[in-house]
Amino acid sequence: MEATRPVNGKVNQLGLQKIEYDGSKTTLCAGCGHNSISQRIIDAAYELSLPQHKVIKLSGIGCSSKSPAYFMGRAHGINALHGRMPTVATGATVANHDLLAIGVSGDGDTGSIGFSPYKHMLRRNVPMVYIIENNGVYGLTKGQFSATSDEGQKTRYYGTQRFPSLDMCMEAIVAGAGFVARSFSGDAKQVRELLKAAMAYKGTAVLDIISPCVTFNDEPDSNKSFAYGKANEYPLHEIGVVLPFEEIQVDYEPGTVQQVKLHDGPTIQLRKLEAGYDATSKMGALARLDQAREKGEFITGLLYIDESRPTLPELENLVETPLAWLTEKDTRPSRESLDQIMREFM
C-alpha cells in the first residue's frame, strides 16, 4: 500500500479524518494497481463524507475481490462467490435500498464466470457502484488469460491469447447501464473523481479501471501494463465533481464543458479534451469505443451517462423505509384489507 498519509488534523463534514476511512493492511503484491484503487476509494469516500455504517462493500473472488478489506474498515462487507457478487448485491439493495453498495470485482470475476450476473445486474439497474479492476489476467490463480485479455496479448506463462476480448464498457452500455466509465489506476485524479460521481449516481455505475497486475501481466508490450497505461492513456475529458456546497465555476469557453447534475445534488463537470465527445450520447459512446478498439486506443473518462432509467428499487415500488427496517406494525395489513382478502377466498 502507498505510504501512510500524515494525520494533519483535516476533517470532512462528518468530522472524520481521512485515515478513519482506511481498511486493514493490504496483502496484495507491492505495486499492484488494485492497491491504488483502494486508496482512491478512501479518498472519494472521505471527500463525500460517507457515513461508513451506510456502506456495504461487496466482492467476488480474486485479488481484486480481496481489496474491500483494504478500505473503509468500518463499513459492512460481504465477500461473495466467484462471479456471483452482482446477484448478492441485487438482493441486498432490494432488502435495504438506502445503503450505498460498492462492489469490487476483477475482469475474470466479471468478464468470465460472472458475465451473465453482470449483464442482468445492469439490465435491472441495481443501485450500486460496480468497479472492475481490470488487469487482463487471473491474478489470484497465477496468470491465466481472462475474457478481457486482448487478442494477441502474451503472458509470461500461457502463450498468446487467440480470441477477441470482451469490452466491459460496451457490454454495459448495450445492457442498459446509465453510468459507464473507463479509467486507469495510475491516473489517481481521474479515478477519484469518477468514483465520487459514481457514488452519487443512483443506478448501477460501472467503472472499468485498467489496473496492472505487476506479477503476471506487466510486460511493456501488454496493453494492461503500467508502462503502457502511462504512455497511452487518452482521456476524453477532464472530470471534476462539484459537491452541492461547493461553487460551480462557469468561466469556460462555451461548448468546451459538459455538465451533468445528478439527482443527489453533485454536478459532474467534463472539460472536453476531445472536441465533440458527448457523454450523453449512447451511440456516440459505442461508436467511439468501437473505434478505440479498432485503433488500439486507450480512451478513458466518463463514456456514457444517463440518469433517466429507474433503478431496481424504484421499479419495485419500494416504500421509502428499507424493507429491512420495516416493523410488524408497518407490514401487517389492516383489518379491512384482511377482511377483503378473506372475502376473495370465499
Next chain:
Amino acid sequence: MHQPTTHYEEVESVVIRFAGDSGDGMQVTGSQFTNTAAIIGNDISTVPDYPAEIRAPQGTLAGVSGYQVHLASRNIFTPGDEPDVLIAMNPAALKVSLRDLAPGGQIIVDTDEFTPANLNKAGYTRSPLDDSSLQAYTVYPVPITTLNRNALAAIEGLTQKEVDRSRNFFALGLTFWIYDRPLDTTLEWIVEKFKNPKVAAANARSLRAGYDYGDTTEAFSTRYRIKPAPLPAGKYRQVTGNEAAALGLVTAAQLAGKPLVYCSYPITPASDILHNLAPLKHFDVRTFQAEDEIAAMGATIGAAFGGALAATGTSGPGVALKSEAINLAVVLELPMVIVDVQRAGPSTGMPTKPEQTDLFQALFGRNGESPLPVVAPATPADCFDTAIEAARLAIRAMTPVFVLSDGYLANSAEPWAIPDPTTLASIPVAHPSERQGQHYLPYARDLATLSRPWAIPGTPGLEHRIGGLTKQPATGNVSTQPLDHEQMIRERGEKIERLVDVIPEVEVFGSPQGKLLVVGWGSTYGAIRQAVSQAQQAGLPVSSIHLRHLNPFPRNLGAILDNFEQILVPELNLGQLAFLLRARYLRDVVSLPKVQGRPFKISEIRAKIDELV
C-alpha cells in the same frame, strides 16, 4: 590453512525444511536439493508450503515460503512429520517453522537477516538468537548474506540486489556439503536455467561458496551420509500429483487410441493439471480454458459425445458448479473423467490447504438417483495410475468417473519409476460401426456390463438423439412411463455395481485378521502406512487397507472388515468413509477425523492405534 577435522555419520533418513521469504527462491532451493537426492537414488518425499498470498509483504509471517524434503536410504511414505533440520533465511521463516521442528533439531540461520526491522516484521521483540528461546535446538548462525556478497565481489556488473538474490544458492551449497552431495546436477541446471551469463555465474559461484564454507568453517563438525534406497531398478523422475494426473490422462487416451480433450476453469489447487496438459498438443491433447466450470463441464460432455476421451479437473467449489452437468452426463451415459483436487471447504475455505471433504459431494451431490464410480489416488505418483483406472472404468461402464485427489497430493512430489508404455494394458474401446436392426438403439445394453454403445456422431446409420429427460430403455426415446423411469434408474445403478467385476480386490497390509484394521483412502496413505508399520514392528496386532475404489467398493471389502475386531478410519473430514462403511457393512467403526487443512502426522495415527489396542 588449518583443516578442521570433520567426521562422517551414516544416517537412514533426514527431513530438511528450507524456509524463507517468498522472494528468496526456497522452492528452487528445495527442488534442487531433491533432484540431487533423486539422482543419488535416495527415496524422497517432498511437500511445499506456499504462502496464501501471491506476494505477501516481504519479511512477514504471511510471506514465508517453505519446502520440506524427506530423504532416506529406505522406503518412505511421507515428507515427514517434523523437520530435523531447518534452514531459515529470515526471522519470519524461523518463527513460522519452529513449531514444526523436531525436538533437538538443527537450525541454520542467516544471521544477517536478523535486523531489528525484520525481527519486528516477524513479531519478535528481541532476537531469538540472543535469548534462550532456541535452547532446545542446535543453532548454526551463519552470516549468509555477507559471506555471499564477499564471494561474489569479484563478479562485476551485478547490482547488490542481484548479488543477494543468489543467497539461496549459498545456503543450498552449504546443505550439499553437510549431506556430502555433489554439486554437478545443480550446476548444470543453473547454466540451462539462467540465460543471463552473469546471473548464472553468480548463482554457480554462490553454490560453490556455500559448499566451500562448509569445508573451511569449524562450525560444522559432522557431515552426514545417506545411502541410496533399495528402489526397484528403472528410470526414475520426480513427479507431483498434478503432473502425474496429467500424464495419466494423456496415457489413458493413448491406451484407448483416442485424443484427449481436457476442459477446465482455473482453480487452486487443480490449475496445474491444465498447465501441464496445455503444451502436449503433439500427443493429441487439446485443452480448453472455459469461462467457468459450467462451461467446462458442458464442453467435456460435448467432447465425450463427439468421441474423444474427455476429462475435466477442478476443486470442490468447481464441482458444485459442475454438478448439474455431471448429472446430465450420468443419464446420457457418456464416459469422462472428473478430477477433483480437493481443498479445505466448505465454500471458498482454504484454497491452498488439503482436505478429503468432497467424498460425499462426489457420491451424492446431485439430484435424483445418480450413481457414479469414485476412485482416489494414494500418493503423488499414484495419480498416474488412478487417472488411467478412472478412464478404464469410464469407458467400460459409459459413465463419468470421479478422481478424488487433494491439495497435498497435487503439490507433493516423490520418485516415480517411469513406466514402460508397452507394459500398460490397453483400454478397449468399441464404437459400433453399423446398425443391427431397423433402428439404431443408443441405449441397448451390453448383457455383461449393462453399458450402452458409444456411437460417434457422423457414423451413417447410427444417428441418435440423447438428452436429460427420462428415456425409454433401448431406444432412448423420451418417456414418462413410470416403469421406464424405474428401469433406467436401476440399470444405471446396476451398471456401476457391476464394475466390481474388474475392480481388483483390496490387499491387507499385515496379518489378514486381528484386533485392529486401519482403513484409509486417498492422500492419507503415507501417514497410515508408516504408523501401522511402526505399530507392527512394536508387536501390535494391527493391519491396514487402503481403498482406491470408493464406489463401488472392492468385492472382498466386507469379508476383510469381518476379520477384525475393531476398525479405525482416519480421514481429513469428519468421518465420511466411516459413515459409508457403517451404512454399507453394518459395522461400527472408530472415526479419526481431522479438518485443519493439514495432512495427518504419522504420530497422530500411531497414538490412536496405541489407544485402541
